[in-house]
Amino acid sequence: MKVGVVTFPGSLDDRDAARAVRIAGGEAVRLWHADSDLHGVDAVVLPGGFSYGDYLRCGAIARFAPVMESIKKAASNGLPVLGICNGFQILCEAHLLPGALTRNQHLRFRNREQWVRVESSATAWTGDYQDGQEIYILIKNGEGCFVADEETLDMLEDNGQIVARYVHGNPNGSMRDIAAIRNEAGNVVGIMPHPEHAVEALTGPSLDGLGFFTSVLKHLSGGSEKE
Amino acid sequence: MSIDTVERAESTPDELQPFAELGLKEDEYERICQILGRRPTQSELAMYSIMWSEHCSYKSSKIHLKQFGEKAPPSDRMLAGIGENAGVIAVNDKLAVTFKVESHNHPSFVEPHQGAATGVGGIVRDILAMGARPVAVMDPLRFGAADHPDTARVLPGVVGGIGGYGNCLGLPNIGGEVVFDPSYQGNPLVNALCVGVLPVDRLQNKAATGPGNIVVLMGAKTGRDGIGGVSVLASATFDEGSEQRRPSVQVGDPFIEKLLIESCLELYENKLIVGVQDLGGAGLTCALTETAAAAGTGMDVQLEKVHLREASMEPHEVLASESQERMLFIVEPSNLDAVLNVASIWGVIATPIGVVTNTGRVRITWHGETVVDVPPGSLADDGPIYARPLREPADLILLQADRAETLPRPTDLRETLLTLVASPNLCDKTWVTEQYDRYVLGNTILAQPEDSGIIRIDEETGLGIALSVDGNSRYTRLDPYDGARLALAEAFRNVAVTGAEPVAVTDCLNFGSPEDPAVMWQFAEAVRGLADGCQELGIPVTGGNVSFYNQTGATAIHPTPIVGVLGIIDDVAKRIPMGFSHDGDLLFLLGE
Amino acid sequence: MARVVVDVMLKPEILDPQGQAVANALPRLGVSDVASVRIGRRVEIEFEGEADLERAREIADKLLANPVIENFQVKVES
Amino acid sequence: MARVVVDVMLKPEILDPQGQAVANALPRLGVSDVASVRIGRRVEIEFEGEADLERAREIADKLLANPVIENFQVKVES
Ligand SMILES: Nc1ncnc2c1ncn2[C@@H]1O[C@H](COP(=O)(O)OP(=O)(O)O)[C@@H](O)[C@H]1O
Numbered sequence: 001m002k003v004g005v006v007t008f009p010g011s012l013d014d015r016d017a018a019r020a021v022r023i024a025g026g027e028a029v030r031l032w033h034a035d036s037d038l039h040g041v042d043a044v045v046l047p048g049g050f051s052y053g054d055y056l057r058c059g060a061i062a063r064f065a066p067v068m069e070s071i072k073k074a075a076s077n078g079l080p081v082l083g084i085c086n087g088f089q090i091l092c093e094a095h096l097l098p099g100a101l102t103r104n105q106h107l108r109f110r111n112r113e114q115w116v117r118v119e120s121s122a123t124a125w126t127g128d129y130q131d132g133q134e135i136y137i138l139i140k141n142g143e144g145c146f147v148a149d150e151e152t153l154d155m156l157e158d159n160g161q162i163v164a165r166y167v168h169g170n171p172n173g174s175m176r177d178i179a180a181i182r183n184e185a186g187n188v189v190g191i192m193p194h195p196e197h198a199v200e201a202l203t204g205p206s207l208d209g210l211g212f213f214t215s216v217l218k219h220l221s222g223g224s225e226k227e
Numbered sequence: 228m229s230i231d232t233v234e235r236a237e238s239t240p241d242e243l244q245p246f247a248e249l250g251l252k253e254d255e256y257e258r259i260c261q262i263l264g265r266r267p268t269q270s271e272l273a274m275y276s277i278m279w280s281e282h283c284s285y286k287s288s289k290i291h292l293k294q295f296g297e298k299a300p301p302s303d304r305m306l307a308g309i310g311e312n313a314g315v316i317a318v319n320d321k322l323a324v325t326f327k328v329e330s331h332n333h334p335s336f337v338e339p340h341q342g343a344a345t346g347v348g349g350i351v352r353d354i355l356a357m358g359a360r361p362v363a364v365m366d367p368l369r370f371g372a373a374d375h376p377d378t379a380r381v382l383p384g385v386v387g388g389i390g391g392y393g394n395c396l397g398l399p400n401i402g403g404e405v406v407f408d409p410s411y412q413g414n415p416l417v418n419a420l421c422v423g424v425l426p427v428d429r430l431q432n433k434a435a436t437g438p439g440n441i442v443v444l445m446g447a448k449t450g451r452d453g454i455g456g457v458s459v460l461a462s463a464t465f466d467e468g469s470e471q472r473r474p475s476v477q478v479g480d481p482f483i484e485k486l487l488i489e490s491c492l493e494l495y496e497n498k499l500i501v502g503v504q505d506l507g508g509a510g511l512t513c514a515l516t517e518t519a520a521a522a523g524t525g526m527d528v529q530l531e532k533v534h535l536r537e538a539s540m541e542p543h544e545v546l547a548s549e550s551q552e553r554m555l556f557i558v559e560p561s562n563l564d565a566v567l568n569v570a571s572i573w574g575v576i577a578t579p580i581g582v583v584t585n586t587g588r589v590r591i592t593w594h595g596e597t598v599v600d601v602p603p604g605s606l607a608d609d610g611p612i613y614a615r616p617l618r619e620p621a622d623l624i625l626l627q628a629d630r631a632e633t634l635p636r637p638t639d640l641r642e643t644l645l646t647l648v649a650s651p652n653l654c655d656k657t658w659v660t661e662q663y664d665r666y667v668l669g670n671t672i673l674a675q676p677e678d679s680g681i682i683r684i685d686e687e688t689g690l691g692i693a694l695s696v697d698g699n700s701r702y703t704r705l706d707p708y709d710g711a712r713l714a715l716a717e718a719f720r721n722v723a724v725t726g727a728e729p730v731a732v733t734d735c736l737n738f739g740s741p742e743d744p745a746v747m748w749q750f751a752e753a754v755r756g757l758a759d760g761c762q763e764l765g766i767p768v769t770g771g772n773v774s775f776y777n778q779t780g781a782t783a784i785h786p787t788p789i790v791g792v793l794g795i796i797d798d799v800a801k802r803i804p805m806g807f808s809h810d811g812d813l814l815f816l817l818g819e
Numbered sequence: 820m821a822r823v824v825v826d827v828m829l830k831p832e833i834l835d836p837q838g839q840a841v842a843n844a845l846p847r848l849g850v851s852d853v854a855s856v857r858i859g860r861r862v863e864i865e866f867e868g869e870a871d872l873e874r875a876r877e878i879a880d881k882l883l884a885n886p887v888i889e890n891f892q893v894k895v896e897s
Numbered sequence: 898m899a900r901v902v903v904d905v906m907l908k909p910e911i912l913d914p915q916g917q918a919v920a921n922a923l924p925r926l927g928v929s930d931v932a933s934v935r936i937g938r939r940v941e942i943e944f945e946g947e948a949d950l951e952r953a954r955e956i957a958d959k960l961l962a963n964p965v966i967e968n969f970q971v972k973v974e975s
Pocket residue numbers: 365366367368400401402403404405652653654656659660663674675676677678679
C-alpha cells in the first residue's frame with residue numbers, strides 16, 4: 001500500500017511521517033507541494049511543520065498549493081487523508097474539516113507528552129483502536145487550540161466526528177478538549193498531537209501512535225473498519 | 228551624494244575619515260593606508276573596521292587560543308579544526324559530525340526575541356557551511372536575577388526567539404542551561420550550539436578556488452539589518468549610548484533558512500559547488516574576503532547585482548549588512564544553471580554577483596565604478612594582534628579567603644532543602660524546555676531532563692552522538708583556571724555517564740572587556756585551564772567562539788566559559804538514562 | 820502606487836487570548852479604565868497602479884482572513 | 898464606551914517575513930499587480946469612559962509596540 005507524505009516548503013515532520021508509514025508496513029511516497037500528481041497513492045498524510053513559514057495563519061498559504069487541489073478532489077472520492085498538526089491546520093483552512101486552529105490560550109509553543117482518548121474508531125485512520133482507549137502521545141504546537149461555533153461543535157458531537165480528546169489536562173485551551181476530528185465520511189482526519197512520533201520505543205513516549213498507520217493500511221486492504 | 232571610489236580616494240588623500248567612530252585605532256588606520264598605498268574608500272574603511280573588530284579578528288584572544296592547538300592531543304578523527312566555520316570529527320569511515328557553540332549576547336539584550344532567534348540562525352549556517360545537515364541545537368543561557376523586572380522582559384523573549392527559530396527549522400533542542408545571577412543583569416548570555424551530520428566525503432570548503440568560477444549569493448534579500456552590528460554591538464562596552472545602536476538589530480526569517488538548508492544539501496549532494504561560506508556577522512565583507520583569502524585568489528564583484536530590500540542602500544551598507552539567511556557559493560560556470568535551478572525549486576533567490584580571479588585582489592564595483600580594491604588576506608588573516616596586559620583582580624584574594632569552611636553549618640536541614648529547591652537555579656526548567664520541540668526529526672534518544680542529549684545519526688546501526696554544555700561562572704570568578712577545567716569536566720562526565728565516549732570539545736568564552744587587565748587575566752587563565760584540561764582528558768578543542776565586552780558600565784559579568792563536549796555511542800539502544808531503571812538495582816558512589 | 824489596508828479581527832464571539840493578556844497586564848501600568856482589548860492584524864497592500872478595492876477584498880476573503888473565526892474590513896488609505 | 902485603535906507596524910527598514918510570504922503567495926490567487934504587503938497588528942482598546950488618547954499612547958509605547966523594530970499610530974475610532 002502506498003501512502004503519500006506531502007512536503008511543503010517548511011514541512012518538518014515529513015520524514016517522521018514516512019518513517020511511521022514504513023514501520024507500520026506501508027510504502028511511503030514523497031509528494032511535492034508544487035506537483036499536482038498524486039502518483040497513484042492509496043492515502044495521504046499532511047505532516048507537521050511550518051508550511052510557508054506559517055506566516056499569516058498556519059496552513060493559510062499551503063491550502064493554495066497545487067497538490068492540495070488534487071487532494072481535495074481525491075478526498076471527496078474517499079481517499080484517506082490524515083493531517084497532523086500543521087496538516088490539521090491545512091485541512092481546516094482548505095475547508096476539508098470544519099472549525100479552525102488558533103493560538104494556544106497560554107500564547108506559548110508547547111511540547112509535551114500528552115494523554116489522549118480515542119473517541120471514534122470509525123475512521124480510516126483509527127480502526128485499530130478501541131473507542132475510549134487512552135493513548136500516550138505528544139503535542140508540539142503554538143496554534144493548536146481548536147475553535148468552532150457552538151452549532152458546529154454540537155454537530156461534531158452528534159455525528160461522532162470527534163475522533164480524539166485531550167484527557168488529564170487540556171494543553172492549549174481547545175474547545176471541548178478536541179484533539180482530533182474527522183469529516184462526515186470518516187476518510188479525512190485532522191489531529192493536533194503527533195502519532196508519528198510515538199512509533200518507536202527509543203524515540204517516543206510510547207508506541208501508541210502506530211495504530212493510525214496500521215489502521216489505514218488495514219482499511220485500504222479492505223480490513224476491519226468499524227461502522 | 229556621490230560614491231567614494233578608489234579613483235576619488237587617490238585624488239583626495241587628505242580627506243578626513245571617521246575611523247575612530249568605526250572603532251579603529253589611529254595606528255590601525257595608518258596600517259590600512261599603508262596596505263593600500265592610499266587612504267581607504269568609504270567602503271574599504273567599513274570593511275576593515277568590521278574585519279579588524281574584536282569579534283571578527285580575535286585580536287585580543289588569538290595569542291591565548293593558540294594553546295588549544297599546541298596542547299591538543301593528536302586526533303585522527305579531526306577532519307577540520309579551529310579556523311574553519313566549525314570543527315568536524317569523523318565518527319566512522321562514512322559519517323562525520325560537526326558542532327560549534329556561539330554567542331549572541333548583546334543583540335539579545337537589545338531585542339531578546341530577534342536577538343536570540345538570529346543567534347540560532349547564525350550557528351545553524353556555520354554547521355551547514357561545513358556540508359552537514361543540522362540535526363540538533365542546544366542553548367546555554369544566563370540571565371540576571373530571576374525576580375528583576377528586566378528579566379521578565381529578557382527571558383521570555385529569548386526563550387521565545389530560540390524556540391520560534393529552532394522549531395520552525397525543525398531542529399530538536401536537546402539541552403542547555405538556564406542560570407540566574409545578578410552579574411548578567413544588563414548583559415544576559417545567549418549561547419547557541421548546533422550539531423550536524425555529514426558523509427565524510429561531503430565535507431565542504433570555503434576556498435574560492437579556480438579563476439573563472441562564479442560567485443553566487445543565495446537566500447534573503449540584503450537590507451540595512453545589523454549594520455555595524457558586529458563591530459559596534461560585540462566589540463564595545465554596552466552602556467547608555469546603546470539606545471542609539473538599536474536599529475542595528477537583525478530580524479530573522481527561519482522559513483527562508485529552512486529553504487536554504489534544503490537547497491544547500493541538494494547542492495552538496497549533487498556536487499554542484501566548489502566552495503561555500505555562510506554570511507553571519509560582517510556579512511558579505513567577511514564572506515568575500517575569507518573565501519578569496521583561503522584560496523589565495525582574487526575576486527571581481529559587481530555589488531549592484533545583490534538583491535536589495537531597500538533600493539537606497541549604498542555600497543558600504545551592502546558590504547556591511549548583516550541580513551540573515553544568506554550563503555555564498557563558488558560555482559564552476561558549467562554548473563551555474565543547475566545551481567540556479569535548485570534555488571528556484573526551493574523558492575530562494577540566487578544571484579551570480581562576481582567571478583573568481585587570479586589577481587590576488589578583491590575588486591568590487593558599484594554600477595561600473597570601483598569602490599573596493601584590496602588584498603583579501605589583509606582583512607581576513609592579517610588583522611592586528613594584541614598581547615593585552617593581564618592583572619589578577621584586586622579582590623580575588625579576599626574572595627578566595629571567604630571559604631566555605633567558614634560558613635555557619637545549617638541547623639535546620641529541612642529549611643536548607645526548601646531554600647535549595649526553591650532557588651531559581653535549581654528549579655524545574657520545564658517552562659523553558661516545553662517551548663522547544665525536542666522530538667522533530669525522530670532521532671532524539673535523550674533530551675531534557677537528562678544530563679546529555681543523544682541523537683541517533685544512523686537508523687540502521689543505531690550509531691549516535693551525545694552532547695552536553697556546561698559552565699559554572701561563580702566558580703570561574705573564584706578561580707578561572709579551575710573554573711574552566713571544571714566546566715570541561717562536568718560536560719565530559721555528563722556525556723560519559725550516558726555510555727558515550729567523549730571525543731571533542733567546543734567552547735564559547737564569555738568575558739568582560741579585554742581592555743581591562745583583570746578581565747584579560749581571567750580570560751588567559753580560563754583558556755590555559757581549558758587547554759590543560761583537554762590535554763589531561765585527551766580530547767581536542769575543535770572550535771568555538773570568544774565574546775568580549777560583556778559588561779554593564781565598568782562592571783564585567785562573571786567570567787563564563789561555556790564548554791560543550793561531543794561523544795560517540797555505538798548503539799543508542801544501550802544509552803543509560805538518568806532515572807533509576809529497575810527495582811532492586813544497587814547504588815554505588817564513585818569518587819571521593 | 821496606492822495603498823489598501825485590510826483590517827482583520829477575530830469575531831467577537833471568539834476568545835482572544837492575546838488581547839486578554841494585554842488587558843490583564845494593564846493594571847500593572849496603572850491603567851484601570853479599559854474594558855477590553857482585542858488584537859487583530861493590519862495588512863497594508865501596496866498596489867503598483869490604482870488601488871484596487873475589489874481585488875483587495877478578494878485577497879482578504881480568500882487568504883488574509885479565515886471566515887470561520889475572523890471578520891475583515893477593506894479601505895483605501897489616503 | 899469609546900474605542901481607541903492602535904496600529905503597530907514594523908519599521909519600513911525592518912524585514913517583514915509575514916508580509917513577504919503573503920506577497921509571494923498572491924500570484925497563485927491570480928494577483929500580479931501588488932508591489933508589496935506589510936503585516937502589522939491592529940489593537941482595539943475599549944475604554945469604559947472617555948477615549949483616552951494619552952493613555953492609549955502610553956499603553957502602546959510600553960506594552961503593544963517594541964520601539965526597537967516597530968512604529969505605532971493611535972487614533973480614536975468614530
Ligand atoms: N535553555 C535550555 N534549553 C534546553 N534545555 C535546557 C535548558 N536549560 C536546561 N535544560 C535542560 O533541562 C534539564 C535540567 O536542567 P538543569 O536543571 O540545569 O540540570 P543540571 O543541573 O543537571 O544540568 C537538562 O536536561 C538540561 O539540558
